Amino acid sequence: MVAKYVMLADTTRCINCKACEVACRAEWDTPLGYSRDWVKEVEYVNAKGLPEVQLFPGRCQHCDDPPCVEVCPSGASWKRDDGIVLVDHAICSGCELCVPACPYEARWLNPVTNTISKCTFCQPRIDKGLQPACVETCVGRALIFGDANDPNSEVSQLLKAKEWQKLVTDEVNIGPNHYYYTAGKAIPDTVMPKLNERHLSGTLMENIVNPLGTLGIGGMMAVFLGAGIKKLIDRRQDVSNKEVSHEQH
C-alpha cells in the first residue's frame, strides 16, 4: 500500500524551545525572517481564574484537499501519492496565489529564489529513510512523523492510543494530516485556521482562469498542430518542386 505520511504533535511534550524552527532553517537554508514551521504560544486565563499556556508547533498540514494545489496556475503546487504537498521550483512562477489560499499560513514567497517555500515534511530526507529535521531534533520528542497506512508504525500506534485533534473548523475542513494531542484541552481559537479574504482572488483563478487556460491551451495546441501539418505539406511540395534536398532556412 502507498504510504500516507502524517505528523503528530503532542502539545503536552512541546516546550517551545524553537529547536524545530532552527533545525528547519539550517536544513533548508531559509532566509532570516521566514520559517517553514513555527510554535504558537497561547496564554489565557482558565475557568478557575488561573493562567494557562498551550503550545502548538505547526507547519504545512499536507491536506487531503489542498486549496494551494487547486489555485496554482502553473501546476507547481502538487500532491504526491503519499500525501505530501510539494512545490516544483522549476515551474513555480512565484505568483503567490497559493499563499492566501492556505488557511494555515504555511506558505510564503522566498525572496531569494522567488518561488514559494513551505514545509515538505523534509521530502528529500524521508525519501532517504531519514526523519524530518524538526522531528529528529525535537527536545521533548513532541513531534512524531510516519506512515499512517503502516499499522506497525509509531504514528499508527499513537493514533490509536490517544485522542488526537485536527485544526479544522466548520468553515475550514480540508483534511489536514497534522494531528494534535492536548490531553483533552480544547484548542484555542487563535490556533484554528481562518479563510483568508485574499483567497477569493485565488478561487477566481481556480474556477475560471484555470479552466479557461486549459481550454485555451487545447485550442492553441490544435492551432500548433494544424500549423505543423500545413508546414509539413508545404515543405513536401517545396521539396518536390525544387527537387533539391537541402534545408532552406
Add this chain to the structure above:
Amino acid sequence: MQESNQSGKASRRAFLKGMMGTAVASTAALSLDAQARIHAPHELETLKDYEEHWGFCDMCYWRCGLKVRTRDGKAFKIDGNPEHPLNRGVVCGKGNSGIQVAFAPNRLKQPMERTGARGDNKWRPMPWDEALDKVAHELNKVKEKYGPQALVMIGHGTWEKPYHRLAHAFGTPNTTSPVFGLCCGPRGVANMLVAGRELGGNETLDLENCKYFLMMGRNVTESLHNGETLGWIDGVANGAKVTYVDPRYTITASKADEWLSIRPLTDHAFLLALIHVVIKGGLYDKQFVAEYVTGLDELAAKVEQYTPEWQEEITTIPADTVRRIALEMAQKAPAVLVYSPRRLTRSSNDLGTGMSISILNSLFGVWDRTGGIFTPQTFKIPEITLPEFPHAHVARGETGGDFDFAQTPFATDAEGKIQRADGAGVVGRWPLANAQYGLTNEMWRAMAEQDPYPLKALLTAGGNGFSNSTDYDTIRKALLNMDFYVAADVIPNEMNSYADILLPEASYLERYDDLQTGGMQEGFVALREPAMQPLHDTKGSWDICKALSQRMGLEAWFPHDSIEALLEDRLKKAGLSLAELKEKGVIKIPADPKINFPREHGGKSVFPTPSGKIELIPSQLQALGMADAIEWAEQPRPKDGEFHFTFGRVGFHTHARTQDNIWLNYFMPENLLWIHPDAAAKLGISDGETVEVKDPKGRGGKIAAKVTPRIRPDTVFTVHGFGHWDTRMTTAVGKGLSDSLLASDTREKHIGSISMGMNMVTVTKV
C-alpha cells in the same frame, strides 16, 4: 535543490505576474506551465551529500553530543549524537543555532590591540606572534612587580581548561569560573555537607521513573538542558505528578498539575515546614533513616517551630497545601524528588535552602533508588602527566570539570602558599566555597578594591562580568585597575571591550578541545573535532596557551606537540585510542543498575561524609560554627509601591551570550517586564507600554511591560541577558534592559556566593 538554480527565474516570474490579471492563455510561456500542470512529471528535490564530524555543544554548559554536517568544507547543520548520554540525539534551538556562532558577522576575527580608552572599542589588528609576545611580556612584567598571584584568570566556556592550567603553571591560585559563586555553588555545598554527594553539573536524577516532582523554582523546560528536559518530560508522560513552586507561571508550570505561586526568597520557609510535617507525621523512610541517617532527633527539635501555619504568612502558601504535599510525596516515596534549582543564588541563606532540599530527599530515602537520585559511573580517563603546580587548589574533577570537593577540601591550609584573593576555601574567610572554581563575585570585588593584595593582570576566556555579576561599577573599577588585561573569546561583548589585547578563538566547530568525560548512569568520554577549517585568523585555546607557555618559560605544562597528541596520550592511558573514539564520537560504559541503584539490588549506599552517613545536622558545618544555617533567616519584602525583582531564562537564549546570534535573536530580540494585571492597573500601565524600573540605589532603566497573570502581584520579572551596549554586537545592542543592573549585590552569609534576589524595585509609567 532547485532553489540554487535561479538564473532567469526572477524575470520569468515578473513576466508571469504581469500577465496574471489577463492571464488567459495567449503566450507560449504560460502554455508551457499549463502543460506541466496537466501531465509533466515533477522534479523532486534530492539530498545533497555531506560529511559528518563529532563534537559536543558549546551553546550552554550541559555539553550535548553533536554531529556536525558539512558540505564543501563548511558546516551547515548541527544534529544530536544519538549515542551521547547527555542528549540522546536531540538538540535544542540554542544548539541548532551554533552554526551562527561560527558564521557570525560580528565574530572576533584576528588578534587586536586596544588603541583607545578601555571600553571605547578602538582597535588595531595585529599578527598572532606580536600579540602573543606582548601578552607573555606583560604578564611576566606583572609577575616580576607584584608576584604571580597578581594574575586573575576567569574562565567561562567548555574551553576554559587550558587557561586554568596556564594560570596555575604561572603560579597564581586565583582562577575562577562563575559556575560556583554565581550559580550552582550552594546546591553543591549543601548536598556535600548532608550526603557527601552532589548532583553534578549534569544532575544524577532518575527522571523517567520519578513519580512526584516538587519543583523548587527549577524551570526545567526553559533553563533548558536537553537530556534533563527530555528525561523530565518522559517522567511526566509516565504519570509523575508535578507540583511547581515559583512566583512565576513558566512553561514548566504549564506542564505541572499544580502551580504554587510562592513569595520570592521564601522557599526555605516552605521547605522547613515540609520537613516539620514529614518528621512529625512519621512520613519519612524509617528503614533508610535507621540505617543511613544521623541527627534526626536534633533536626526534629530545630524544626519544631516551623509549622505549616508559620510558613503561611511568609510564603503565602496555605498550611493545608504543605500538609497535603508531604503526604502525597510520602505515598510515592522513594520515587520522588524535591527538585533543586540550579542557580541557587538568591537569598541571604541559600545554604539553608539547599540543605533543606537535601534533607527532605534524604528523609524520603531517594538516594540510589529508582525514580530518585542515582550513583553515576565515570569513565576514568587519566590526566596527562605534568610537573607539580607552584600553588595548590588545582585538582580538577574527573567528570569533565564539575566540582570535585574530594580533591579540594573545604578548608585548605595554605602551608606557606599564597591564599586565594576571593577567600574561597580559605580558613577564616569562605571555607565552604569551592577553591577550584572560586567565588567570581568576590574576585571582582577583590580586583576592584585591590584587597587582600594587589591584583594587576587579568586573563579571561569567555564570560561577561558585566552581565553575570550585579554591579557595573564594581566590574568597571576592577577592569580599570588592571595593568594588563588579555581576553580570549569567540564573540565580542562588553567585558572584552575593556581588554588590552584581544585573542580571537576558533569556534567550537573549528577546533579540537580536550576530552569530555562525564558520569550519568552510563560513563562516557566524548570527542570534539573540527568540522571545518577556521573561517578567520583564529586559534583554539590549547594552541594559544601552548604558544604562551613557550613564551613565558612554562612549556613543561604543555608537553605535547598538538592537542591531538594530548588526546591520544590521555586515551592511551585509559587503554583507548583517538581512532576508536572517532568511530561514534563517544565511548561508553553501559549503565549498571547494581552500581546506579545499589539498594534496589541488595547492595549498600555510600555516603562519604565524615560519619559515613547522611548527616541531617552536618558535622562539618558544626565544626565551622555554622550549624545555624538550617534556621530560617528573615528576607526582605517589598514596601508599598515596591516589587520583588526576579529574572530567569527562556529556552532559546543562554545567559547573556546568545542575544547577538541572529537566529536566536529572531525569536526574542528584547526582554519585557512581566507585571501582574492588578499591579499594572494600579500604576496605569497597559500591555506593551514602556516603563521605568529602578532599584533603591537608582539603578535601572526603561523596558516595555508585559501585563500577564503569569506573575505574582508583588513581583516583577524579566528575561536575563539583554540590554547590551557594546556596539560591536550589532544585532543585540540597545535592545531591552539588563537585569544585572537591578539584581542585588549582596552575598550568601555562609558560602560567600552572590545573592541576587534581595533587591526591591519600583515601576513607573514613562
